[in-house]
Amino acid sequence: MAMTDKHSQMLDRELKKGSAELLILSLVEARPRHGYEISKLIEARSRGALSFHVASLYPLLYRLEKRGWIEGRWVEKAGQRRRRYYKLTKEGKKVLAAQRSTWQSFVAAINRITDTENA
């Protein structure tokens, strides 16, 4: 975890709780990815601000799978161990679109508030 102090750890968890689903759904939107790849991408794209452990990532993946938003499948590639790839389902696409617009209006609202304070 990048942030170390207790305060930021809490913030991290709260933020993750709300947004983690959105993050994962967006990451598997373009193409199927496996768990490790997803965790690396989150870490890389947030420039280390966000990171998921095994203990938090996989339960989330299984939950999304159970809801039918993503679908995991074992894929064997030549010369590699088999890996479980997750892809977005039809239903997942709808959920993603909805969550995305909610998130954007949420961010926009937050921005408007914080910007006026600063202005």
Next chain:
Amino acid sequence: MPDWKEEIRKRLVSLKLSPVREAEIVEELSQHLDDRYRELLARGASEDAAHRAALAELSESRMLQQELRRIEQQNAPEPVVFGSNRRANMIADLWQDLRYGARMLLKQPGFTLIVVLMLAFGIGVNTAMFTVFNALVLKPLPIKDADSFVAVRGVAPQPGQRARYFFSFPDYQDYAARNQTFSGLTLMSEVGATLGIENRELGAPREEFGVVNCQLVTANYFSVLGAEMALGRGFLPEEERTPNTHPVVVLSYYFWERSLNCDPQVIGRTIRLSGQPFTIVGVTNQEFIGTEFIRPVCWLPLMMIEALRPERGANWVTDRTLSSFYMYGRLKPGVTVAQAQAELSQLTAQLAQAHPDKRTDKPRNTAVQLTRAPTFTTNDNEDDAGDLLLALPLSVALVLLIACANVANLMLARAANRQKEIATRLALGATRWRIVRQLLTESVLLALAGGVLGLLLAWWALSVLYPLLLAQVPIPAVFRASLALNLAPDYRVFGFALLMALMAGVTAGLAPAWQASRPNLTSAIKGEGSVFGEHLSQSRLRNALIVTQLAFSLVLLVSAGLLARNLQKLQTVDTGYETARLFTIEADLGLTRAAQTEALRQQLEMRLRALPDVQAVSRTSHAPLEGGAQRAFVTLPGHGDAQNMPMARFARVSSTHLATLGVPLLHGRNFTEQEAASGARVAVISAATVRKYWPQFNDLSQAIGQSLSVQTEFDEAPNPAAFPVYQVIGVTRDLLTGVVFYPDGPFIHLPFQPGKSGDEYLLVRTRSDASRVMATMYAETAALNPNATVAMRATAENVDMQNMPFRVAANLALVLGLIALALAAIGLYGVMSFVVAQRTREIGVRVALGAQPRSILTLFIKQGMRLIAVGIVLGLLGGAGIARLLALILVDLSPFDPLTFGGVSLCLTSVALLATWLPARRAAKVDPMIALRHE
């Protein structure tokens, strides 16, 4: 590379995931850790540091467990461990049982096939019967908006009194005028009439259809029932105003299609019904069949009733005691059945008060009962057939029970072979209930397969066999086509088959499952269960099942035997005259031309006498074997009580009648042609008449010269003093002239007065085959008068018709009985084979110790015989029970006919002995060396 799997598994163990799921998660997570580890190494970390960092990923393992528990255990399937003893998900269990059961059944295709076939037979016959019952009794009539359509029937003022189900025309008029709840009320009455249709081409003979079924209806009938016309119109209000003025007819679609080839030009053409011309004004559309399962050929205005039923006279329009019409109604929108019933009942009570009936034995109804969406049988009298109707469903249910007993026995044998498997599961901790459920699932699975097959079997029997059987019945094609029974299966039939299958599955599976789930664990696992006798209780259950089967099949065989004997008696019944080479002609010109009709009949009689093939001709008011003759009040002069006047059947016959029938007089003389023509009051009576009116006479001849008062006109208050007195001049033996299965009772032949009676027949005795003469007579009649309608019937055909229900019943019972016998024999054979197989080692020991093959054979035959004997005793008792139900249709045959009971017992014993002997012989041939090596 470190192995992460153990670490991960440790953290998952408390979740109790299914092994498959756990392996998946372990693999996925360990891969993740691998990736992490490699990446750290690549970045230059030491192996030790990388290992620690990777493991740190699992640091929040409590969270991992919590989250996974929430997600994974929502619907975790039970692991496939048969010893499982904990309470688990019922649905998952059921699914597992089903799959396991299906696998086990497919492993033994022979067993599965036999069981499914047996159950299919049992369920099939039951479903077929239910389909017919459904079509008759449960399916609503195919009438538009059936929910607002009601059948109306009377309710007796007091319980126990016979209700008048029918209504009179004046009552109907009052109901129709005074009710507020119906948009229409209508009357219907069924009537038979001879039908002839002119061919279009001039000179071609008219086509005759014999007696057909017609319905007389009020003018609003078609609109109340919501019928649509394929051609033309229904009846007009003016066609219901005055009697006998509007001879119009609406044809039924099926008749128009079959007999008129859908001729679109048919409107305006004339058909003849009982000699009277009727103009065709409409044809109903295909869907409309009316309310009776024998569809009418046509509908006529009620006002034309006298043309077809002249004996009813003209006062039906005003007489409230002449209640003989079915009433139906269409409720106004929004009116409930209860409201309408209350209103009509109130009207009924008012009518009963305003117009009381003088007859004390038939009080007027004071209420009505309405039935919404009626079926074919709504308006029938329930109490006609009584217990007899029970015999059939009881018999077919027995077949299913026998099949179930058979299946139960096979399951029991199979469970015995699976004792090891069951014992292992019990030893591993499965509860008994769990095992019972597994075995029950298997039997229900079998029964469901049997049910599906049975449904197909029933459907096949009804759609393929039924028309074939129907075609064998000696009835005119028009009549056969008129049967409107819709035997297509509907949700009720499917539901019934499903129910039967479930019940059969549980019935056949419960006892074996219960038995099989309590084996002695140690001996069963060691394979010792079959040494020197087996579980006593198991063999007891098996024996009980076999005895039940034998008893049930004997019950069915008894009814088959009784019905077969009954049919045989009917076919050889002595009517007192020869029925072959005898036929009747009904020739008619309609009511309005009585004189011309009489002339036609005389001409026909003369014409017939001139034919070389004709031996004798007579005229009679009663055609032989077309149902009971009319009845008259008959009493000794000066005797008789007006309230309780004795009655006897009679016929008015010409002087040649007895000679035409071929019946000699026992005593006295026949009347002469002159006596007949002058209306002399002389009578020839039957022996039964003498016995009834002069029981004191030792000799029938003493009746000659005696007098009898005979009143042939029905009178509500008969006055014996005013009855015409007839002198007995001759006595005949007792004849059967009404129905073959019931004696005529006292019968009186009165001289026939030409032109005086409505219904009348020419009776013809031919020298050779009657059908040849009959074929020529249509043309002969048309030549005499082209307007006449003619119906002819061979008396032998009437006998066939009367015997038909008995033949059907006998054949049905025979088929059921044979199926039952075959099932019971298979069952007995199976059980004895099983017993022999189970005791092979024992037999080996016995033979090794010096037992002779003969004594081995006797041992098993004795065991079989005991079962057979008990089965037969119980079966005879059950047979006596079913015989009591059948007694109603047994003619001159005791329901406890010893020949039948003895015969079927013997038959069952021989078949059962054979089924025992075959496996017993195998036992006797056992080679001790091989037997002792067995297992």
